[in-house]
Amino acid sequence: MATIYDVSQLAGVSLATVSRVMNKNANVSEKTRQKVLAAMAQLDYKPNTFAQSLASNCSNSVGVLVSQLDGPYYGPMMAEIEASLRAENKHVIIAVGHSNAATEMDSVEFLIGRGCDALILDVEAVSDEYLIELSQGPTPIVLINRYIAQISDRCIYLNNELGGYLATEHLLKLGHQEIAYISGPKNKHDACERLDGHMRALAEHGLAFDPQLCFEGNYKEEGGVDGMRYLFASGKPFTAVVCANDQMVSGAISVCLELGMKIPEQLSFVGYDNIPFARYISPKLTTINNPIHEMGKMAALWLLKNVFKNDIEVMSVFSPELVARESAKQLAR
Amino acid sequence: MATIYDVSQLAGVSLATVSRVMNKNANVSEKTRQKVLAAMAQLDYKPNTFAQSLASNCSNSVGVLVSQLDGPYYGPMMAEIEASLRAENKHVIIAVGHSNAATEMDSVEFLIGRGCDALILDVEAVSDEYLIELSQGPTPIVLINRYIAQISDRCIYLNNELGGYLATEHLLKLGHQEIAYISGPKNKHDACERLDGHMRALAEHGLAFDPQLCFEGNYKEEGGVDGMRYLFASGKPFTAVVCANDQMVSGAISVCLELGMKIPEQLSFVGYDNIPFARYISPKLTTINNPIHEMGKMAALWLLKNVFKNDIEVMSVFSPELVARESAKQLAR
DNA sequence: AGAGTTATGGCGACCATTTACGACGTTTCA
């Protein structure tokens, strides 16, 4: 493999000049530039990445830590992150945190130890304090799907509380008064925020929140299954169910269909996330749009601008929006 | 940041000895070992990854190239790859090929150029010859979901032809004779193989393959939607549909449900892949199990064993299996 | 005591970048 030294020999210039040609931040005459370029082409020269990283202390890599890789949620986000960074020749190193504090911290250490220039974190279990301290370290971080006031400029998130509010408000507008709720795990920030929104919507309409009509699911299909069985077993009446994500809605609906119920005629459902499948399951899900892929893109662009100093414009913030499809229906009187 | 030199000074030994302690492949007396370890702890010494990579010409990273990151298919595979490699302190760099030959080759170059020690490739557009040549290069590769005879030891794949056969055979056993087929893109290997299996099943049962009952979809939900509309418009009679993946089944079924049809009473469906959602959509999908996550794990373990020389046992091969659920039903006479 | 084994040190190669410094040569302007 040809080295920069070989190139300098062939071109008849010094090492420094070859480097100057490659990192076009210094003045080099056009004539020497061409000589060097020709020598590089002739030798099929490719800079040694390891030596570049050592000397410049920059690996051109970004670590991305997500809670999980399976499931419908993170794929679109990863896709956007990869595309945006790849376009600027940065590579993406992935790690999975499994929504566990120890694993999340271990993953952060792992990524930093591997020389990532910056991190994109979607973490749920780790404390605010940890992240604030981390943000003061040498490796820049961006938080996705989480808001911490002290480092708000590094937070790219959706107002989950508002989303939860919109979901329940939609049902209230359709005349529903007895609304059950299948929550995500209470140790996850977004799950709590969504539930808060639900409770605020109830309160603003003068309705009491009934803890017995609230079930803590696991954000997976089984969570919806379990939640639905719990709600039926509770004996409490309800005409609509809000689920904290679409996967749990699909599990919940599958239970109802197995019991021979007609959805949404007998029971209305509202989900959250608007995963790609939401429009293909039956009935088509009414849900809250969660532009997770755009958030991924925004995180990547933020890093390109603020860490890699690219001259890129970063988009503005977004809001949750209701997507009304078929799974929620006007309450029959 | 402390360097290996600082450690050697504090411990009163040479650089070489410190290195020997870290890379426990040489004889070091227990006494010096403890001295060095103590010095490292005292200085909170962390080896510089970049220097390690430069000197050892090994980055402890594996490049993973997949066709896409969104969709339900690759998430589980990535999750297993990440978990298996992470357990051995290897990191995963991702790239997306978009089923396009130029992009795939570019991505391979990108990953190799970044110093990956090995590659896991799920590529569809690139030619066999390219991959054979690549396999002879300095960077080891493993192929997922593709079989090339000349490098069969590096291929981790499922017999797609057999899977296609099993799907159609299941319907034949249920009495169906007029079976439509919604294929994946014909430029993808696995799509062709699955279709081959379908045709073999028909042939073995003395049935002719009718090209008019075959539609080339795009492996996404819309492909199923388009396929279903095409089939209905064709005017040809059919009692069952095989789709080359589950996403297209869900699209196809959604068209039928919109038309007020009863599934599976009026039309049977068999899918392929057994994606997580398959059991939560209504009706629950009868499909071919595609253990893509296990294949990911196997690819990772193969690399750990053959490239990183870990003493790990790699699992054996797998076969496609039919998962009979609700979307296919005995033909009423 | 001599032979064999184990432990350790020294050294150079690996290789692109950055910085400081200086040496030219050319241009510009007083």
Added chain:
DNA sequence: TGAAACGTCGTAAATGGTCGCCATAACTCT
């Protein structure tokens, strides 16, 4: 004409862990 300014390019050192090779020691076993 002389000096200052500027563009261009070279030199040299530091960055930092690994690995192989060779040279010493310091043991252990007959």
